[in-house]
Amino acid sequence: KMQEAAEYNMKMHPMWQGPLAVPGGDRQSPIDIIVQRSIIDSELKPLVTEYDPHTCQQIWNNGYSFLVEYDDTTDKSTLKGGPLQDKFRLCQFHFHWGETNAWGSEHTVDRRLFPAELHLVHWNSDKYSLFEEAVMEDNGLAVIGVFLKVGKRHEGLQKLVDALPAIRHKDSVVEFTRFDPGCLLPSNIEDYWTYHGSLTTPPLTESVTWIILKQHIEVSHDQLAVFRSLLFTSAEEEVQKSMVNNFRVQQPLRGRTVRSSFT
Numbered sequence: 001k002m003q004e005a006a007e008y009n010m011k012m013h014p015m016w017q018g019p020l021a022v023p024g025g026d027r028q029s030p031i032d033i034i035v036q037r038s039i040i041d042s043e044l045k046p047l048v049t050e051y052d053p054h055t056c057q058q059i060w061n062n063g064y065s066f067l068v069e070y071d072d073t074t075d076k077s078t079l080k081g082g083p084l085q086d087k088f089r090l091c092q093f094h095f096h097w098g099e100t101n102a103w104g105s106e107h108t109v110d111r112r113l114f115p116a117e118l119h120l121v122h123w124n125s126d127k128y129s130l131f132e133e134a135v136m137e138d139n140g141l142a143v144i145g146v147f148l149k150v151g152k153r154h155e156g157l158q159k160l161v162d163a164l165p166a167i168r169h170k171d172s173v174v175e176f177t178r179f180d181p182g183c184l185l186p187s188n189i190e191d192y193w194t195y196h197g198s199l200t201t202p203p204l205t206e207s208v209t210w211i212i213l214k215q216h217i218e219v220s221h222d223q224l225a226v227f228r229s230l231l232f233t234s235a236e237e238e239v240q241k242s243m244v245n246n247f248r249v250q251q252p253l254r255g256r257t258v259r260s261s262f263t
């Protein structure tokens with residue numbers, strides 16, 4: 001059912017009408033993280049996030065997810081440490097989710113699916129001066145992946161949920177300020193898996209150091225239901241399609257190693 005949902009979406013949604021694969025792509029995302037095959041790397045450092053809520057600018061529906069965008073013209077909201085050698089600048093975060101709570105995440109852990117997954121996207125500002133440059137380089141991006149589970153209401157998320165009705169349609173945007181993305185991180189960010197992969201939508205560029213947190217966050221059923229009230233389609237289109245199942249099918253590991261920062 002989940003596989004069908006993903007394949008239906010990838011067949012029907014304009015996002016996927018282009019090439020579905022990167023010729024010769026051997027570091028594609030997402031993947032299933034097989035815990036017992038991950039290699040504990042004691043040299044992996046703790047993640048250091050320094051997010052300035054004042055760099056938050058807008059929230060918009062891009063027709064595949066909704067993005068909260070940050071001013072990345074200075075090093076005000078950054079990520080360093082973990083597996084990273086350089087300092088990375090936060091540029092946006094977005095989510096992937098299913099039509100039901102039974103699936104929706106892009107990565108899985110021992111085949112376990114989560115109802116949604118948060119991606120906090122950062123680019124290497126030590127080596128590059130623009131996101132557009134960094135996205136083309138194999139050490140260009142660092143994305144923190146956080147699994148969402150359905151449970152108690154997430155107070156920090158509610159400000160974002162309340163903004164969603166204003167961006168129901170593709171290409172709608174509203175001002176969104178003073179949001180601290182740190183409030184979406186779980187208490188434990190020391191335990192994570194990391195591997196080299198790609199964007200999970202076209203152009204599927206293989207420029208991402210993935211950092212998948214072991215600890216999930218909890219959001220309420222109703223909060224997740226508001227995600228599903230968004231639309232893939234713009235206001236002009238006759239047939240409105242609800243924004244659900246905006247995740248990619250899993251990709252072969254191709255001999256890659258997934259490292260873990262914990263035992």
Ligand SMILES: COc1ccc(C[C@@]2(O)NC(=S)NC2=O)c(OC)c1
Pocket residue numbers: 119121135143198199200201202203
């Ligand atoms: C050209 O630059 C792009 C294009 C697509 C995405 C979105 C996505 O493919 N990447 C992740 S991560 N999840 C996704 O859905 C992007 O995000 C950084 C950057």
Ligand SMILES: [Zn+2]
Pocket residue numbers: 094095096119200
């Ligand atoms: Zn994503």
